[in-house]
Amino acid sequence: MEHFLDLDDIPNIDQLINEAINLKKAPYAFEQLGKHKTIGLLFFNSSLRTRLSTQKAAQNLGMKTMVLNVSSDSWGLEFEDGAVMNTNKAEHVREAAAVISQYVDIMAIRAFPTLCDKEKDEQEQVLKSFQKYASVPILNMESATGHPLQALADAITITELKQKQKPKVVLSWAPHPKALPHAVPNSFAKMMQRLDVDFVITHPKGYELNPEVTKDIPITYDQEKALKDADFVYVKNWSSYKNYGEVESIDEKWMMNSAKLGNAKFMHCLPVRRNVIVTDEVLNSNQSVVIEQANNRTYAAQVVLKNILESL
Ligand code: CP
Numbered sequence: 001m002e003h004f005l006d007l008d009d010i011p012n013i014d015q016l017i018n019e020a021i022n023l024k025k026a027p028y029a030f031e032q033l034g035k036h037k038t039i040g041l042l043f044f045n046s047s048l049r050t051r052l053s054t055q056k057a058a059q060n061l062g063m064k065t066m067v068l069n070v071s072s073d074s075w076g077l078e079f080e081d082g083a084v085m086n087t088n089k090a091e092h093v094r095e096a097a098a099v100i101s102q103y104v105d106i107m108a109i110r111a112f113p114t115l116c117d118k119e120k121d122e123q124e125q126v127l128k129s130f131q132k133y134a135s136v137p138i139l140n141m142e143s144a145t146g147h148p149l150q151a152l153a154d155a156i157t158i159t160e161l162k163q164k165q166k167p168k169v170v171l172s173w174a175p176h177p178k179a180l181p182h183a184v185p186n187s188f189a190k191m192m193q194r195l196d197v198d199f200v201i202t203h204p205k206g207y208e209l210n211p212e213v214t215k216d217i218p219i220t221y222d223q224e225k226a227l228k229d230a231d232f233v234y235v236k237n238w239s240s241y242k243n244y245g246e247v248e249s250i251d252e253k254w255m256m257n258s259a260k261l262g263n264a265k266f267m268h269c270l271p272v273r274r275n276v277i278v279t280d281e282v283l284n285s286n287q288s289v290v291i292e293q294a295n296n297r298t299y300a301a302q303v304v305l306k307n308i309l310e311s312l
Pocket of ligand 1: 047048049050150270271
Protein backbone atom coordinates (compact mmCIF):
# COMPACT_ATOMS: atom_id res chain seq x y z
CA MET A 1 0.00 0.00 0.00
CA GLU A 2 1.63 3.28 -1.12
CA HIS A 3 -0.84 5.82 0.36
CA PHE A 4 -4.14 5.44 2.24
CA LEU A 5 -6.31 8.24 0.93
CA ASP A 6 -9.58 6.39 0.36
CA LEU A 7 -11.10 2.92 0.56
CA ASP A 8 -10.10 2.41 -3.08
CA ASP A 9 -6.54 2.00 -1.75
CA ILE A 10 -7.60 -1.34 -0.22
CA PRO A 11 -7.36 -4.04 -2.91
CA ASN A 12 -8.89 -6.87 -0.84
CA ILE A 13 -11.16 -5.70 1.98
CA ASP A 14 -11.91 -9.13 3.50
CA GLN A 15 -8.21 -9.92 3.69
CA LEU A 16 -7.44 -6.58 5.39
CA ILE A 17 -10.27 -7.04 7.94
CA ASN A 18 -8.98 -10.52 8.83
CA GLU A 19 -5.44 -9.15 9.12
CA ALA A 20 -6.73 -6.43 11.49
CA ILE A 21 -8.55 -9.02 13.64
CA ASN A 22 -5.32 -11.02 13.88
CA LEU A 23 -3.40 -7.87 14.88
CA LYS A 24 -5.96 -7.29 17.62
CA LYS A 25 -5.07 -10.73 19.04
CA ALA A 26 -1.32 -10.06 18.83
CA PRO A 27 -0.81 -6.27 18.67
CA TYR A 28 2.97 -6.39 19.19
CA ALA A 29 3.72 -9.15 16.68
CA PHE A 30 5.23 -6.63 14.24
CA GLU A 31 6.87 -4.22 16.66
CA GLN A 32 10.18 -4.46 14.77
CA LEU A 33 8.55 -3.32 11.51
CA GLY A 34 8.38 0.33 12.52
CA LYS A 35 11.69 0.53 14.37
CA HIS A 36 13.50 3.79 13.52
CA LYS A 37 10.43 4.96 11.59
CA THR A 38 8.37 8.03 12.50
CA ILE A 39 4.81 9.03 11.72
CA GLY A 40 3.82 12.70 11.78
CA LEU A 41 0.16 13.40 12.57
CA LEU A 42 -1.08 16.76 11.26
CA PHE A 43 -4.41 17.97 12.64
CA PHE A 44 -6.26 20.87 11.02
CA ASN A 45 -9.30 19.92 13.18
CA SER A 46 -10.17 18.49 16.60
CA SER A 47 -9.93 14.79 17.39
CA LEU A 48 -9.99 12.38 20.31
CA ARG A 49 -10.20 8.86 18.83
CA THR A 50 -8.24 9.39 15.63
CA ARG A 51 -5.43 11.22 17.41
CA LEU A 52 -4.95 8.59 20.12
CA SER A 53 -5.77 5.39 18.22
CA THR A 54 -3.46 6.26 15.31
CA GLN A 55 -0.60 6.98 17.73
CA LYS A 56 -1.31 3.75 19.61
CA ALA A 57 -1.37 1.82 16.33
CA ALA A 58 1.97 3.31 15.27
CA GLN A 59 3.51 2.62 18.68
CA ASN A 60 2.29 -1.01 18.57
CA LEU A 61 4.34 -1.31 15.37
CA GLY A 62 7.41 0.19 17.05
CA MET A 63 7.13 3.61 15.40
CA LYS A 64 7.80 7.00 16.93
CA THR A 65 5.04 9.58 16.69
CA MET A 66 4.96 13.37 16.30
CA VAL A 67 1.75 15.42 16.45
CA LEU A 68 1.25 18.92 15.03
CA ASN A 69 -1.97 20.88 15.57
CA VAL A 70 -1.60 22.83 12.38
CA SER A 71 -4.45 25.29 12.88
CA SER A 72 -3.48 26.37 16.39
CA ASP A 73 0.28 25.72 16.70
CA SER A 74 1.80 26.22 13.26
CA TRP A 75 1.94 28.82 10.49
CA GLY A 76 -1.17 29.52 8.46
CA LEU A 77 -0.86 27.45 5.29
CA GLU A 78 -1.49 28.66 1.74
CA PHE A 79 -2.72 26.04 -0.75
CA GLU A 80 -3.25 28.10 -3.90
CA ASP A 81 -0.51 27.99 -6.53
CA GLY A 82 0.69 31.44 -7.56
CA ALA A 83 -0.83 33.13 -4.50
CA VAL A 84 0.57 36.52 -3.47
CA MET A 85 1.08 35.65 0.19
CA ASN A 86 0.49 39.06 1.76
CA THR A 87 -2.30 37.97 4.15
CA ASN A 88 -2.26 35.82 7.31
CA LYS A 89 -0.92 32.68 5.57
CA ALA A 90 2.82 32.63 6.18
CA GLU A 91 3.82 29.28 4.63
CA HIS A 92 2.95 27.47 1.41
CA VAL A 93 2.02 23.79 1.50
CA ARG A 94 4.74 23.26 -1.09
CA GLU A 95 7.51 24.02 1.43
CA ALA A 96 5.62 22.64 4.45
CA ALA A 97 5.02 19.21 2.88
CA ALA A 98 8.59 18.94 1.60
CA VAL A 99 10.08 19.96 4.95
CA ILE A 100 7.88 17.63 7.04
CA SER A 101 8.75 14.77 4.65
CA GLN A 102 12.35 15.08 5.84
CA TYR A 103 11.30 14.49 9.46
CA VAL A 104 8.82 11.63 9.06
CA ASP A 105 8.41 8.37 7.14
CA ILE A 106 4.59 8.55 6.98
CA MET A 107 2.45 11.70 7.12
CA ALA A 108 -1.11 11.46 8.49
CA ILE A 109 -3.54 14.31 7.88
CA ARG A 110 -6.95 15.34 9.24
CA ALA A 111 -8.61 18.19 7.32
CA PHE A 112 -12.37 18.66 7.35
CA PRO A 113 -14.37 20.26 4.51
CA THR A 114 -15.29 23.93 4.36
CA LEU A 115 -18.95 22.89 3.78
CA CYS A 116 -19.15 26.20 1.86
CA ASP A 117 -17.12 25.48 -1.28
CA LYS A 118 -18.34 22.14 -2.65
CA GLU A 119 -15.94 22.13 -5.59
CA LYS A 120 -12.88 22.73 -3.42
CA ASP A 121 -14.03 20.16 -0.85
CA GLU A 122 -14.59 17.54 -3.56
CA GLN A 123 -11.14 18.24 -4.94
CA GLU A 124 -9.74 17.34 -1.48
CA GLN A 125 -7.44 20.34 -1.73
CA VAL A 126 -5.59 19.85 1.58
CA LEU A 127 -5.05 16.08 1.34
CA LYS A 128 -4.15 16.16 -2.36
CA SER A 129 -1.78 19.12 -1.93
CA PHE A 130 0.15 17.24 0.73
CA GLN A 131 0.20 14.17 -1.49
CA LYS A 132 1.53 16.27 -4.38
CA TYR A 133 4.33 17.99 -2.47
CA ALA A 134 5.28 15.34 0.13
CA SER A 135 7.80 12.61 -0.62
CA VAL A 136 6.39 10.14 1.94
CA PRO A 137 3.16 8.10 2.09
CA ILE A 138 0.02 9.99 3.16
CA LEU A 139 -2.58 8.56 5.58
CA ASN A 140 -6.10 10.03 5.57
CA MET A 141 -7.29 10.63 9.15
CA GLU A 142 -10.57 12.15 7.83
CA SER A 143 -10.66 14.45 4.89
CA ALA A 144 -13.30 16.63 3.25
CA THR A 145 -15.19 13.71 1.71
CA GLY A 146 -14.05 10.53 3.45
CA HIS A 147 -13.10 8.89 6.73
CA PRO A 148 -11.74 5.54 5.53
CA LEU A 149 -10.08 4.56 8.83
CA GLN A 150 -13.44 4.92 10.58
CA ALA A 151 -15.16 2.83 7.89
CA LEU A 152 -12.51 0.14 8.22
CA ALA A 153 -13.02 0.06 12.02
CA ASP A 154 -16.78 -0.18 11.42
CA ALA A 155 -16.29 -3.07 9.01
CA ILE A 156 -14.10 -4.88 11.55
CA THR A 157 -16.80 -4.35 14.20
CA ILE A 158 -19.59 -5.72 11.99
CA THR A 159 -17.45 -8.69 10.95
CA GLU A 160 -16.67 -9.53 14.59
CA LEU A 161 -20.23 -9.14 15.88
CA LYS A 162 -22.43 -10.40 13.06
CA GLN A 163 -24.61 -13.42 13.87
CA LYS A 164 -25.51 -14.28 10.31
CA GLN A 165 -23.65 -14.49 7.01
CA LYS A 166 -25.43 -11.50 5.47
CA PRO A 167 -26.66 -9.10 8.18
CA LYS A 168 -29.02 -6.21 7.50
CA VAL A 169 -27.24 -2.89 8.06
CA VAL A 170 -29.08 0.45 8.13
CA LEU A 171 -27.50 3.91 7.91
CA SER A 172 -30.03 6.22 9.57
CA TRP A 173 -29.73 10.04 9.51
CA ALA A 174 -30.25 11.79 12.86
CA PRO A 175 -30.85 15.42 13.82
CA HIS A 176 -28.01 17.70 14.93
CA PRO A 177 -27.89 21.44 15.60
CA LYS A 178 -24.75 22.09 13.51
CA ALA A 179 -23.79 21.38 9.91
CA LEU A 180 -21.70 18.21 9.82
CA PRO A 181 -19.57 16.78 6.98
CA HIS A 182 -20.41 13.84 4.71
CA ALA A 183 -17.11 12.05 5.28
CA VAL A 184 -18.34 9.37 7.72
CA PRO A 185 -21.58 8.42 5.88
CA ASN A 186 -19.73 8.51 2.53
CA SER A 187 -17.05 6.10 3.68
CA PHE A 188 -19.52 3.88 5.54
CA ALA A 189 -21.72 3.66 2.44
CA LYS A 190 -18.70 2.83 0.27
CA MET A 191 -17.55 0.21 2.73
CA MET A 192 -20.98 -1.46 2.97
CA GLN A 193 -20.98 -1.82 -0.84
CA ARG A 194 -17.85 -3.95 -0.45
CA LEU A 195 -19.15 -6.19 2.38
CA ASP A 196 -21.63 -9.06 2.13
CA VAL A 197 -24.48 -7.14 3.82
CA ASP A 198 -28.05 -6.13 3.06
CA PHE A 199 -27.60 -2.34 3.21
CA VAL A 200 -30.24 0.42 3.33
CA ILE A 201 -29.96 4.19 3.87
CA THR A 202 -32.77 6.22 5.44
CA HIS A 203 -32.97 10.01 5.84
CA PRO A 204 -35.44 12.87 5.42
CA LYS A 205 -36.03 14.25 1.92
CA GLY A 206 -33.26 16.64 0.94
CA TYR A 207 -30.48 14.71 2.70
CA GLU A 208 -29.45 12.55 -0.25
CA LEU A 209 -25.72 11.88 -0.19
CA ASN A 210 -23.57 12.26 -3.31
CA PRO A 211 -25.15 9.85 -5.83
CA GLU A 212 -21.63 8.93 -7.03
CA VAL A 213 -21.17 7.43 -3.54
CA THR A 214 -24.58 5.84 -2.98
CA LYS A 215 -24.87 4.44 -6.54
CA ASP A 216 -27.67 1.83 -6.40
CA ILE A 217 -27.94 1.47 -2.59
CA PRO A 218 -31.67 1.39 -1.62
CA ILE A 219 -32.69 4.72 -0.02
CA THR A 220 -35.97 5.30 1.80
CA TYR A 221 -37.48 8.33 3.56
CA ASP A 222 -39.44 5.91 5.79
CA GLN A 223 -37.20 5.26 8.80
CA GLU A 224 -39.53 2.66 10.35
CA LYS A 225 -39.57 0.64 7.15
CA ALA A 226 -35.78 0.82 6.84
CA LEU A 227 -35.21 -0.33 10.42
CA LYS A 228 -37.42 -3.43 10.14
CA ASP A 229 -35.39 -6.58 10.97
CA ALA A 230 -32.12 -4.62 11.13
CA ASP A 231 -29.07 -6.30 12.67
CA PHE A 232 -26.89 -3.15 12.80
CA VAL A 233 -28.13 0.44 12.84
CA TYR A 234 -25.49 3.10 12.15
CA VAL A 235 -26.83 6.48 13.19
CA LYS A 236 -25.20 9.65 11.91
CA ASN A 237 -26.02 13.22 11.09
CA TRP A 238 -24.86 14.92 7.93
CA SER A 239 -25.73 18.25 6.34
CA SER A 240 -27.44 18.61 2.98
CA TYR A 241 -25.30 17.67 -0.03
CA LYS A 242 -27.64 19.25 -2.59
CA ASN A 243 -27.92 22.59 -0.73
CA TYR A 244 -24.33 22.13 0.24
CA GLY A 245 -23.64 22.37 3.99
CA GLU A 246 -27.18 23.51 4.91
CA VAL A 247 -29.06 22.21 7.99
CA GLU A 248 -32.52 21.64 6.53
CA SER A 249 -34.09 19.63 9.35
CA ILE A 250 -33.57 19.09 13.05
CA ASP A 251 -36.68 16.92 13.30
CA GLU A 252 -36.47 15.05 16.63
CA LYS A 253 -38.58 12.27 15.16
CA TRP A 254 -35.36 10.96 13.55
CA MET A 255 -33.51 10.53 16.87
CA MET A 256 -32.76 6.85 17.60
CA ASN A 257 -34.49 5.25 20.59
CA SER A 258 -34.87 1.71 21.98
CA ALA A 259 -38.29 1.13 20.42
CA LYS A 260 -37.01 1.96 16.93
CA LEU A 261 -33.74 0.08 17.38
CA GLY A 262 -35.51 -3.21 18.16
CA ASN A 263 -32.93 -5.98 18.59
CA ALA A 264 -30.27 -4.34 16.41
CA LYS A 265 -26.80 -3.29 17.50
CA PHE A 266 -26.38 0.49 17.71
CA MET A 267 -23.36 1.98 15.93
CA HIS A 268 -21.95 5.52 15.85
CA CYS A 269 -18.46 6.81 15.08
CA LEU A 270 -18.43 9.18 18.14
CA PRO A 271 -18.42 11.83 19.42
CA VAL A 272 -22.20 11.62 19.84
CA ARG A 273 -24.66 14.12 21.31
CA ARG A 274 -26.81 12.22 23.82
CA ASN A 275 -30.57 12.76 23.56
CA VAL A 276 -30.12 14.60 20.25
CA ILE A 277 -28.78 11.83 17.99
CA VAL A 278 -29.70 8.92 20.28
CA THR A 279 -31.27 8.42 23.68
CA ASP A 280 -29.31 7.68 26.86
CA GLU A 281 -31.24 4.41 27.07
CA VAL A 282 -29.75 3.12 23.81
CA LEU A 283 -26.21 4.32 24.51
CA ASN A 284 -26.26 2.83 28.02
CA SER A 285 -27.58 -0.52 26.81
CA ASN A 286 -25.72 -3.66 25.80
CA GLN A 287 -26.91 -3.09 22.24
CA SER A 288 -24.58 -0.12 21.84
CA VAL A 289 -21.25 -1.13 20.29
CA VAL A 290 -19.74 2.37 20.05
CA ILE A 291 -16.93 1.55 22.49
CA GLU A 292 -16.00 -1.56 20.47
CA GLN A 293 -16.01 0.56 17.30
CA ALA A 294 -13.65 3.08 18.92
CA ASN A 295 -11.37 0.25 20.06
CA ASN A 296 -11.22 -1.08 16.51
CA ARG A 297 -9.93 2.30 15.33
CA THR A 298 -6.53 1.19 16.67
CA TYR A 299 -6.47 -2.03 14.64
CA ALA A 300 -7.83 -0.32 11.53
CA ALA A 301 -4.98 2.19 11.70
CA GLN A 302 -2.47 -0.52 12.62
CA VAL A 303 -3.27 -2.79 9.70
CA VAL A 304 -3.05 0.13 7.27
CA LEU A 305 0.24 1.38 8.75
CA LYS A 306 1.61 -2.17 8.65
CA ASN A 307 0.83 -2.43 4.95
CA ILE A 308 2.37 0.98 4.22
CA LEU A 309 5.51 0.13 6.24
CA GLU A 310 5.87 -3.14 4.33
CA SER A 311 5.91 -1.23 1.05
CA LEU A 312 8.46 1.43 2.09
N1 CP B 1 -14.68 9.06 15.09
C1 CP B 1 -13.65 9.93 15.12
O1 CP B 1 -12.99 10.17 14.10
O2 CP B 1 -13.42 10.50 16.31
P1 CP B 1 -12.50 11.78 16.55
O3 CP B 1 -13.11 12.91 15.73
O4 CP B 1 -12.55 12.05 18.03
O5 CP B 1 -11.13 11.49 16.06
